Amino acid sequence: MKSKKLTKILSIISSNLSKKKIPFCLIGAMALGIYGLPRYTSDIDLLTEEKYWSKIAPLMEHLGYECYQKTDAFAQFDSELGVYGKVDFMFVSTKDGRAIINRSILIKDEIFGMIPVIQPSDYVILKLMAIANNPDRSMKDKSDLSVFFDLHKKKMLSKSFDDLDVVKIMCFADRFGMGKIFKKYLKNSVSPAEGSHHL
Secondary structure, eight states, rough: OOOOHHHHHHHHHHHHHHTTTTTTEEEHHHHHHHHTTHHHHHHHHEEEEEEHHHHHHHHHHTTEEEEEEEEESSSEEEEEEGSOOEEEEEESHHHHHHHHHHHHHEETTTTTEEEEEEEEEHHHHHHHHHHHHEEEEEHHHHHHHHHHHHHHHTOOOOSSSSSOHHHHHHHHHHHHHHHHHHHHHHHEEEOTTSSBBBO
8 A cells, every 4th residue: 555645655755855956766565566575664665875965865865855864874864753654775886786676677656656676686686685684674574585486486576577587686686695594485485386586
């Protein structure tokens, strides 16, 4: 279920980030909704580069947000009394991270217009990385992966996106020590007739 408030805010934030020439893409539950499975979410999750922080901070403040937590890896914003909903920025700083943003697909959504959305393969990679980095919240991330792979198994992923790149995901999964977890999800979501490289 899409929140009208959040989708309107996403449209405004997206427009402002684009005007400031800040590369970004939509991740999290809203991205999953665009893949084909709308679900309720109370926040907006965006991926960008930390080097743009000096532009992002005043932009968000101008839109009525206050940063209540900031590290090298992420920044979290909320508005007074939570009237606009929360906005989380995840920061990348490596070549691989920037490539995720560059691979995102510009999607035209009837509610919030043109928005760059993370590729499904990269969505899985980020979830596996999150599980490796923060085991305390792995239950939520594993649940998100279960939902994603169920969507994939039912062939409900939007055709606007590339097919899953199993080889690339496995490469990152092994790097994070998440190879076994990825294979478990893959086994449950691939029919025997499908190939082993691109699903």
